[in-house]
Amino acid sequence: MADSPNIPLVVDLDGTLIRTDMMWETLARLLRRNPFAIFQILFWWTRGRALLKQKLAERVQIDPATLPYHKKFLTWLRAEKNSGRTIILATASDLKMARPVAAHVGLFDEVLASDGKINLRSENKLRALTEKFGERGFDYAGNSAADFAVWRGAREAVVVNASARVLREAANCTKVGATFCEDFSAVAIAKSFCTELFWRSGYVIAIVAGLLLALAFPKFSVAGFAWVAPALLLFAAHGNSGADAFRAGYVGGITFWLASLYWLLLMPATGFPILGWLALSAYVALYFGAWTWLVANFQFEISNWFGRVRWALAGAAAWVALEFLRGWLFSGFPWSLLGASQYQLVPLIQIAAATGVYGVSFLVVWLSLGLYSAAEMIFLNPTKRHVWQAEIVLPLGTVLLLFVGGIFKIDFDSRTATGSSDRPATLRVTLIQPSIPQTLIWSPREDEKRFAELLAQSQQALTNGADLLVWPESAVPMFDGVYDLISQFAQTNHAAVIFNGDDAQVRAGATDYFNAAFFIGTDGRCNGVYHKQNLVIFGEYVPLARWLPFLKYLTPIQGGWTPGDRPVIFAGNNFTAAPLICFEDCFPKTARAAAAGEPDFLVNLSNDGWFGESAEQRQHLANAVFRAVENGLPLVRCSNNGVTGWIDAHGRLREILGDKNGNEYAAGALTVEVPLRPASGEISPTFFRRHGDCFAWGCAAITIFTIASNRRKRRATE
Secondary structure, X not given: OOOOOOOOEEEOOEOOOEOOOHHHHHHHHHHHHOHHHHHHHHHHHHOOHHHHHHHHHHHXXXXXXHOOEOHHHHHHHHHHHHOOOOEEEEEEEEHHHHHHHHHHHOXXXXXXXXXXXXXXXXXXXXXXXXXXXXXXXXXXXXXXXXXXXXXXXXXXXXXXXXXHHHHHHHHHHOEEEEXXXXXXXXXHHHHHHHHHHHHOOOHHHHHHHHHHHHHHOOOOOOHHHHHOHHXXXXXXXXXXXXXXXXXXXXXXXXXXXXXXXXHHHHOOOOOHHHHHHHHHHHHHHHHHHHHHHHHHHOOOOOXXXXXXXXXXXXXXXXXXXXXXXXXXXXXXXXXXXXXXHHOOOOOHHHHHHHHOHHHHHHHHHHHHHHHHHHHHHHHHOOOOOOOOHHHHHHHHHHHHHHHHHHHHHHHHHHHHOOOOOOOOOEEEEEEEEOOOOHHHHOOHHHHHHHHHHHHHHHHHHHHHOOOEEEOOOOOOOOOOOHHHHHHHHHHHHOOEEEEEEEEEEEEOOEEEEEEEEEEEOOOOOEEEEXXXXXXXXXXXXXXOOOOOHHHHHHOOOOOOOOOOOOOOOEEOOOOEEEEEEHHHHHOHHHHXXXXXXXXXXXXXXXXXXXXOOOOHHHHHHHHHHHHHHHHOOOEEEEEOOOOOEEEOOOOOEEEEOOOOOOOOOOOEEEEEEEEOOOOOOOOOOOHHHHHOXXXXXXXXXXXXXXXXXXXXXXXXXX
C-alpha cells in the first residue's frame, strides 16, 4: 500500500501492465493481414514513431481481453485503487490503442498517450508528468531502460517485469517501491510478435512449404518434397478466412520463387537484377495465393469420403488451371511448373505424352491433398489405426499404375522402333558450348576475337565427321562479313550449321528486329530463318513501352525485339529440325506448334550465361524434358554455359556435355547420334501433339464450374 494515497500512481502500458507491446502487436496483425503494408510502415517510420503508432491504431483494433496482462501486478493495482489512490495510465502507445485497454481494466482515472505528433516516451513522458503533478509528485511503474528518465523525476519507482540490470538502475534513479520481476522474460515481446505474425497466421508453415518446394527443383532436385508442399500450404491456411488463406499461400509462393529464382541476382547488371527478382517473384506468387484461397473455400461435403475425393480432385484441377493461366498471361512464364520437378522420374512423366506437363502437376497435387485428408482423418479419429488409408488409395494407386504403365510404354516403344533403308537411322550432331561470359558478349571490341575462337573450337570438334554443327544463342557476334565466314565454314567442312543471330526486316515507316535462328546448308546457303516468338519480358521487350515510355528505364535493354509469328522447319540433306530459342522450350504450345511440321527432332539454342554457374541451367533443362515427352521427339539443346546435350523422345537425358571433372558449365564440344524417324512408316504422333492442351482446358473448365457452383450454394444459404 502506498505511504500516501494522495500521491498518484502512473502506470506504463507496454511491458508493464501487459507483457507485450501494443505497437508490435498491431504491427504484427497489420503485416499478417497485408504483407505489402511493410512499405507503408517503413514510410511512416521515417516520419517518427508517434505517427507510425497513430497509423497502426487507425488500421488495427485489438480486443483488450486477449492481451497478456501481468496478473500479480494487476492484483496489486486493484488494491491500490481500493485504497483510494489515483491511478493514471501513461503510455507511448497511441491514444486509440490505450483507451480500450484502460476501459477493459477499469482502474484508471486518466489516460495519457502518444497523439501522432509527440511520442510519449522517456523525456517526453517525464515532461508531461512533471507539468501535471510537479517534481517528484508521482510514483511511476515501468519496466525498461526507456523509463529511467521518468524514474529520475518520480518520487518512487515501481519496477515490473524487468531485468536485474533495470532493477539496479531504477534504484540509482529514485527510491524503489514494490517490484514484480520474478517471471521476467527478455524475449516475451519478440515471442509474442513472431507468434502472431508467423505462427497464428500460418506463415511459418507456408514458408516451410515454399522452401521444400524450392528444394524439389534443381539444383537439389529432391522431387519427393513436391508431393507434400501443396498439403503444407493448405495446413498453413487451415481454418482461416478467404483473405487469410490467400495470404498464407502467397507467403509460401513468394518464399518458393525468391529461393528458386535467386539466380536472377547473378545477372551482370547494376540494380536491375534485384528489381526483376522481387517483381517477378511477387507476381508469380499470386497464383499460389489464389490456389489456397480457392481450395480453402471450395464447398464440398467433406464429412464423407466421396466428398473429400471430389475436393481433392477439384483442388488438383485448380492448380493446373492456374499454372495454365500463368503460362500465357502477360506473354507467359511457364517456368518451374510443379510437374517439372519430377523430370527425373521418367516412367511417371510418360503421361505428359497425353496430358502435357500439367498431368504430372495434377497427380502431385492430387496425392498431396490426399495426404492432407489422411492427416485430418488421423487427427479427428485417433483411435482408428487405418482411417488414413482410404484417403490416399485412389491417388496413390493411380500414380503407381501410371508409373508401371510408363515402364511398359518405354519398353514397348523401344522394341517396336524400326529403322529405314531410305536414310540413316541417326544423325551425327556436334554441339559447341563456348561458355562466353555475358560481359564479353556485350563487348563489341571482342567480337572478332571470340568469333575466331568459336571457329577454331568448332573446327577441332568436326574432325569426327558430323552432319550438323550447332552453336548456342549469342555465340555469334554481329560484324560485317560474319555470315560469309559461316557460309565458307559450312562448305569447307561439309556440315550444315544452325546458329543464332540478329535479323531485320524493313517495312513501311519502320524496321523490325528479330532474335533469330539461321540454318546454313552444306552448300553454304541460308536455307531457313526462324524468328523467336516468345520474348523475355523486360529482357527482350518492354510491355506498353509506346504508352508508358518510362518503363524502359526499369530494364537494361536499349531497344526491343519483334516477336516472330510462326514456327519454321530447317530441312537438311537427310534430316529436318524445328528450332526453339532460349526459354521457348518451356512453352508447351510453342514446342507443339514447332512439332506440327513433323521434324526429326527439336533443337533449342540458349544462352543461359546470364546467370553464372547456378541452378538456372538445370531448371531450364527440367522444363525442356517435357517438350520431348509431349511431342514424342528428341530434343537437342545447345547452350552457352550449360546444359548442352540431348533428350530422347521419352524424356531421358541421353548425353550431357561436361569436362573431365563433370562440370556442365565449362567450355567444350559434344558429338551425339540423334535418332531420325523413318521416312516410310510414319510414327504416330502423341495425343498431346495432335490435340494440345485438352487436359489443361478440362481442368480450367472444372475449376470454373466449381467456383460457379460454390457461389450458387452461398447465395442459397444467405
